[in-house]
Every structure is written in C-alpha cells, then in structure tokens.
Amino acid sequence: MDIIVCVKHVPETAEAEIKIDSSGKAIEKAGLVFDINEWDDYALEEAVRIKEKLGGTVTAITVGLEDADGTLRKCLARGADKAIRATDANFEGSDSYAIAKILHSVIKSLPFDLILTGALAGDDGYTMVGPALAEMLGVSHATMVKKIELGDGVAKVNRELEGGLEEIVEVRLPSVLSVQTGINEPRYVSILGIRKAMKEEIKTLSLADIDLSENDVGEAGSWMKIEKMFVPPVEKQAEFLKGTPEEIAAKIAGIIKSRGLI
C-alpha cells in the first residue's frame, strides 16, 4: 500500500502566549516553537502503522519554507520513506484552497492508494484540504476519521460526529482520509532515528516544477484574504484572583464555599 501523508509545519500555540504583529493581520512568530501540526501527527502515525502491517511506502509532503524540513525530518524519523517539500516565494499567502491545488499538482504524478492528512490545522483551522484535494484528484474521501479498517479495494472508516456519536462509512480506494486526533498514540522518535533522518534527502519542488501558474497560488489563487486580526471580544470577563499562591487558594476555596459546595 502506497500512502501519502500531507503535513503542515505550524507554531505550537495551545500553551503559548500569542501576540498580533505590527501588520495587524498575523501573529508574532518570533519565540514560538514550530512543529508538525497535531492532527497531521496522528495521520503520519496511522500511515506508518498501515505500512508496518501491510507493507508499501509512506511519502510525507508539505508546502512550506525551509524550516518546514523540521517537520519532514520528524516524519522520516518516525517511519516515512520519502519527503517532498513544495516551496516557492509565490506560495506565500496561500489559503487552504491554494495549498490543496499545490498538493494536487505534486501528488497527481505519484502512485498512491491512500492519502492521509489531519482533519484541520491548528493555526488557521480551515478544515478543508482533504476533501478539496480528493475532488481535484477525483477520488473518494472521508473526514473526522477515528478508525480505519482496510479491506479489498475499500476502507471502512469511523467518522466522529457530535456528542460522542460515530458513523461507519465505506469508501472506495484510492481515498483521501482526514484524520481526527486520538485515532492512535503517536510514537516517540528515538535520537538515533532523528540522526538518521538528518542525512536523508528531502526533495524540493518549486512553482516551475509543478503544473500551476502564479495566479493559482499565493493570495491571488486563494479564496480568503485576511484583512484584520484582533483579540476576540470577551463574553464574560473573569475577575482575576491575585496574591500569593496561598492567598489565591484561599480565595478559590472561599468562593466555592460561598456557593454552598463545601
């Protein structure tokens, strides 16, 4: 089984304090740690597990600048066989529609049975690349995937719905499956694995190498144009409890007690 995994190099922001930069349209990137998008991490792990079970290859593909090699090397260290990075100054400002077009141009000449990607990216959260790419490739797709069972020419997948409910659907292969977090437990990478991956080749492709023009990519080829970034309005401003940890603990306990809960 030949599997392609689409990954994105994103800043880790779940636990970080983030600031809007001077352009007012993006966040301050300095000081943030970049890594593989969390959802893509699960997609990669799933791909490697399928390869370990059924044989075949795993190719990791990203669209990004040179620093995105960090994410590709992580993929190689974790069991991907090949890595490709599509990179070009013209790609700057691409939204997920433009990214899907770039990925399609790279992937259409490659053999694959399965394409896995994260259900969404933790930075922009568009939740779009998988099904858009499937449409461009003319293959089946499923999103919010929590379980994959491969059969003869088909995959049976569990999709996460709301409120804990799941549905099982069968898709014909080849297929693009967008993976939800929690589908597996991504493995840790050994230091030896990382060292080995440092030596492996990462193939780069520019706009000239793929079948797209300047107008198809970047801001020109995108649907969304960010005009303004701002701090979300507050629904209910918390009253901040201040003091030493001891004083704060006493205040919290006092509030809970005042509600008759202690």
Place this chain on the structure above:
Amino acid sequence: MNGIFVLAEHRQGKIRDITFETLTKGRKIAEEISSGLTAVLLGKGVKEQAKTLSEYAEKVLLVEDAKLENFNSEAYQKVLSSLINKHKPLLTMMGHTSFGVDLAPRLATALKLPLATDCIDLEFEEKTLLITRQMYGGKVNVKATVSKAEGYIVTVRQAAFEVQKPAANGEVIEEPSPLTEEITKKRFIEYVLPPPGGIDITAADVLVGVGRGIKDESNMPMVEELAKSLGGVLACSRPIVDKGWLSNDRQVGSSGKTVKPKAYIALGISGAFQHVLGMKNSDLIIAVNKDANAPIFSFSDYGVVEDLFKILPLLKSKIYELKGRKA
C-alpha cells in the same frame, strides 16, 4: 444570483439545532441584501421536517431519494450541485459540523465557488463577502474578505447564532432527485454509539476539568485528589482523552458531553471553542491557566493566572481545612 440557501442538517429523523441557527443568520443576511431565504432539505421520508423548516424560511426545497436517507457527502454533493446550478443562490450556508466539513470543501472545489469555513459572523459589504472566524484555537479572531465570485459557500460555527423563530409560513417545493446513477465511492453503513461509560459527568454538582496544561500523566492523581476533596468528579478537554489519560465519557465539549454543574474548575484548559461549547453555561466557572490571554478567561467568573501546580496542593488543603479535617 438570487437568494440564500441554508442546507438543513438532520440525523436519525431529527433536524439538528445548527440548522435553525444557520437559518436565523441566513434570514438576517437575506434582509440586509433584500433577498429571499430558502431552506434545502435532502432526505427520505422527511415531509414532516420540511414543514418544520417552512416556519423558518420563505421556501423549502425538498429532494427525497432513498440514497439521501442517511448523510452521504457524495450523494449530497451531487444533489446540491444540481440545485445550486439551477437556482444560482448568492450564498449557500451550512453548519461547520462533521456533516458540513465532509461536504462543503469538496462541493466548493467542484463548483469553483469560494468557501469560507467555520464562520462566527458574516455580512455583505458593497457586494463583498466579509467573514469573521477564529484562528490559533480561538486565541485570535480574523476578519477576512472572500474573493469575488458568482456565488459563495460558507460553513458556520455551532452556537455562534442564537435561534430566533420568525413568523414565516414558507412554501414546500418538491424537486425531482437528480440521482439517476448509483453512488459508488462512499457508502453509509451505520451509527455507532460510544460504549456506556462508568461515570456520568453531566450529573455532578462539581466538575474539575483538566486540560493540556496538566502536561504529564503522572500529574493526574493530583487533580483527582482535588476533585475528591470537593466531592466532585474529574472531567477533561479533548487532548486528555486523545492521550488516553481519561476515558471519553469524561470529555466535555462538542464531541463529548455538555455539562452545567454548580461549579466547573478549569485547570490548564486554554478554552478552545469546542470545549467551551460544552461548559460555558455552568453556574460558576473558575479557571487556572498560566497564559493570561487564554480564551477560557473570557468565559469564566474567576480567573487565576498562575502555575497550576503551585495552586493545586494548596487549594486541596484549604478545602479540607474548611471542611474541618486534615487532607
């Protein structure tokens, strides 16, 4: 280019709340641009649901086909493409749900109509579609313009719009199903319910919710002890279930449970929308997070910006002190 389409989402015979939320927003935009609102219902044996929708829109387009009984993005895409090509709505709206995210991106790509996903607000300004959405897990909002086109597709976030029931008495118009061929790439098999869990977090008076900020599984007993000191129950956000530190019956949020305890203590939870949706109506919310800008503080009664590992042991002993006994 005329009118606004809202695609109804239904499951197991029931129209989902997101549909009425989207219809409410759709109506507002239709009024702003002096246009009409049409609900689109695809299914089988859903005449009753069509009637319900007619109370919210001027028109209900109904397509019935056995192939549309359960949601299948492939079948839905074919029917919706045909309806959009025929009626040319300016805007097609649906929920940013597991239903909408499976359908909208592919539909938009096929029709070459720009798609804006997970919108929390939208309006037309001088014929330009302007949308508001969140990025970085809800830490920032962005306003974005959508590239000019004949028509647009948007998915809207759950609970972003409060349902208002208008005094509409719409007409139900049946359209023939365009599905002449078999659906070959995708097949719905069945719904599966999560295995019944050992604990019902919706019944607890006090919930201690734990998130990513707990960092390591070895810290879990510490929060468990705090929950115990309060006679409460341990709950969590998604990453904790993904890591396997708690079972999924403890998960609060859009893909877990909706809770409304007398007190919800959020520890190391940043407050992504998906989690907040499940707990924001709690009577009392106290959040501890080391990031002063964490979105959770915009939904809490009390906030503490501090290392939770400093607060936790002290809080536990304070609680036992108030109870008049030693920890």
